[in-house]
Amino acid sequence: MNESIKKSKDVTVAKAKGRPMLTWVGKKPLSRVRSYPAQAIERFDATGGQPVALQEADWSDWPKDLPKGGLLYHGDNKDVLAHLLANGFRGKVKLIYIDPPFDSGADYVRKVQLRGAKGTVKIDGEDYTLGEQVQYSDIWANDNYLQFMYERLLMLKMLLAPDGAIYLHCDPSRNSYLRLVLDEVFGADSFVNEIIWQRLSAHNDSGRFGIIHDTIYYYGAPDRVWNPQRTELRETYLEQFFDQTEEGTGRRYARSDLTARGLRKGETGKSWRGIQPAEKGNHWKVGVSQLEQWEVEGRIHWPKSEGGMPRLKRYMDEAIEQGGTAQDIWSDIKPIHNQSQELLGYPTQKPEALIDRVISASSNPGDIVFDCFLGSGTTAVSAQRLGRRWIGCDINKGAIQTTAKRIQDLMKTQAADACVPQQGDLIGIAQTCQKPSQLGFATYRVNDYDLQIQHNEVVELACQHLGVTRTRTDSFFEGTQGGRLVKIVPFNHPLTPLDLEAVRNELKTRPTEERDVMVVCLGWQHDARAWVETYNRNRPVNKLHVVELRTDRKLGGIIKHEPLTAQVNAERMGDGASAKLVVEVQDVVSPTIMQRLNLEQGVFRAQITDWRAVVDCILIDPQYDGQVFNVALADVPERKQDLVNGRYEMPAQPAGSTVAVKIIDMLGEEVIVTKAID
The missing domain is CATH 3.40.1390 (Udp-n-acetylmuramoylalanyl-d-glutamate--2,6- Diaminopimelate Ligase; Chain: A, domain 1)
Structure with a gap:
């Protein structure tokens, strides 16, 4: 199997044909884009080579050079989109969800905390004043922002399946512009919904009404996948509409109209029990045989006044069990709060329940779901848990690492045949134990650049x-x-x-x-x-x-970086069947973290007494080939106050093997240390 697609090629991008067309300074149609190679850098398989029951999915048209599993790409999403289009994914993606930067002037700097006991100092994960990567850089002028989004939407349209759908998540700062760009790229007739997500109950905004919502634009083909979603009925709704009490049973019910406008022939147009709806220009919603069945079951409400129309009883207990149909205002999904187990320190992180609803509504198990602004990886996590295939990408290395850790933990749980409940299962009707479509994923780097800055x-x-x-x-x-x-x-x-x-x-x-x-x-x-x-x-x-910028005698020297370093010992111990590989991390030094701490603590020099406080996770590949890192052991502490172990025992590998230890610090910087085993 090829570990990278080495040839660069041009991808032709189709013109947008929709109307109306928004104009901005510097608007240029994207007619051609260069596809860069993708280099495989990491692999993970949760099965350990053991057979596990998976969701049935059609892999027949999957690119032959890629492993059948999740795909995680590190790189500029324009480069990744071009690579996917050039290598077999054109028209294959059933659902796209994107949560791009909003160009709102918001602070998207990720906050991180060193490991250890409570009270450990918190520092900014990325700070662009230091010339390092940020989660999302929201500093673009409006025209540049629109061009940025226009180009990517043109390419996303080409990835979308003929019966696919796209959801674009935005806030009020740019939603009107983005709606017009979406109309131009996908066509106004592809517009399905403007969804309002009420993410807050109140917000203090000086001089204006509090902004408590985001907008999600939903576009799709006429024959797109659609699975209606159920929601929990609110107490105020139940009190207002279920205002009748049935004699004898005490069950509360609401009265529902049994007729609809218009004249019909056949069963729904007949007279029933002396009542002829045609006299009022109406017809029954169901045939008279069904009305008679409901009457026998006691489900018809007869008004006390003479001449009143019968109505259908909708019992409150049944309505609560079934739930309501989700509408275009989502007020039942709360944002991630400070005490949430989902919280990962990303200010733009969306709750899994929100993404679960999107994926469940507009895709089926085995379908491909794609997110090219992956962030903390929630789209990939939800897709994996709901039995979909997934592809994700982000320019930020920290986002790729965070996503990889979340997916590894989830796949391990799924491989153990454990039930992973759906986060949005508010009323107990969701399929909570969906088989996964895959239990492994690969991480690729597109354009093969090693300076990870935005x-x-x-x-x-x-x-x-x-x-x-x-x-x-x-x-x-x-x-x-x-x-x-x-x-x-x-x-x-x-x-x-x-x-x-x-x-x-x-x-x-x-x-x-x-x-x-x-x-x-x-x-x-x-x-x-x-x-x-x-x-x-x-x-x-x-x-x-x-x-x-790095070497120019007069103007260079702007990019300076002292890398993460580590001392690692690995040796084979014992003989025969009892032999084992012992790997011990002895020290880790993160100059970047020390620089941040010294900046924040002023004249007091920071000290770290335990090197494990700066380490986010440790990964080990006992037979590293020098190209692709295959994760055989992952030490990822569950809680922020927990520390990595630092000492590991594994089955011994053949003499001459190379063990590789990947260490990732709390800022996302990583180092790989290799040791040859005698």
Whole structure:
């Protein structure tokens, strides 16, 4: 099996044909996008090689180069979408749920806490002022944000199955814009619902009514999957409508109309017990034989006044058991609170009950569910628990690690044949023990970049460092510096001739532009240097000046990082059948965590007496091949105050094997230490 798809290829993106069309500065249709390779970096299998009953799913059209299981991608979702389209997933995804950044100016910095006893110091997980990754960088100008979403929605449409559906979660800050973009991309006739999720009961907003809801837009094909969802009936509803008491039984009931407008022939148009609804231009909702059956069962309410119409008794106890049909206002799902077991420190984390309802309504077991703004991984967790196949991606490394831990724990429980209840099962009607479609997943990295930082927030940092004056109305250049235009190349890959061609093509569209261009990048390919030299030769205007942020003598040095380090010992002990592999982590040093603690504690230097306080989890692959990390042992403490063990015993491996120990600290930074076993 190929561990990576090595060839890059272009993916053609279809034009949006819907109306109306929203216009913004710099709007460009996405006609072609480059597909980058995907490198397998980690595998997990909860079965241990043992047969386990799984949900029946059609894997016949699954790409042959990919394992049959969950897929977790680390990379810019535009790159991941292009990769999926180019490698067999076009038109295969039944349900898409996305919860993109809202461009609302909100603080999306994840909060983390060092392990240990209560009271351990909390620190920011990511802080863009330090030039490191953030959960979601909400600093885009409105035009850039709309272009960002437009491009991704165009590609998501191509992934969606002909009978598929997409849910887009947003807040009031940009929902009107996004509705128009969705209309343009998917077509206004594909609009199904505007769902209002009341996530708070009250909110103090100065000078305005409190904002207590989010909006979820639901678009889908006419023949999309639809499974009606049940909700718990509220006490106020029961008191208001179930206002009758049946004599003899004492059962409370509501009265329901038995007729509907319009004349009909056949059973529903007949006279029953001397009553002819046609006289009033109506017909019975059911045939007269069914009415007679209900009368025998005592389910017909007869009014005391003469000439009144009979009604159907709807008993309150039955209504409570059945629940109500979910409407487009969801007020029965509460947000994740500070004491919730689901809480993972992500400010934008959504409750599992919310995602459960979306997945249950618009997909069936075995279908593919996709989320390209995965965050803390709730979509993947819900899909796994509900027996769906799933694909997820995120640009943030911490999000990938958090998701992987949650899925590993869930799959272990499912492999043990334990019941995993549905979080949204409020009234006991959900299928709580759905068989999983898979009990393993693989993690891939798309575009093969190793500097895990988010482009948009680092652009801000680079502009501050270089003294760039931002030009928000220019869709191509980030701004100007010293009379030169500034183009910042995406930091998820080194500078290539393709990037430089894009600059030249943009300049061709501006024939009166005579300024030189500063090209800012992180690393550059050898052929890019030759390209710049050739381009600049004998050119009086529009010369290119490349600034590599790590090595440039005058302007470099902006990206500095001291990596996580660890001391690990691994040795084979004993002989024969009793031989075992003993792995012991002796020390872990996280310079980044120490830097954060020192910044927050001011003049007092931070001290960590137990290295385990900085470690989030430890993973071990006893037969590491140097490419894909196969998780054979995962030490992931259940509670924040618990510590990793640090010492592990496993079955001995053959002499010459390489054991690899992956250590992930509380900020998501990781290090792999390998040891050869004699």
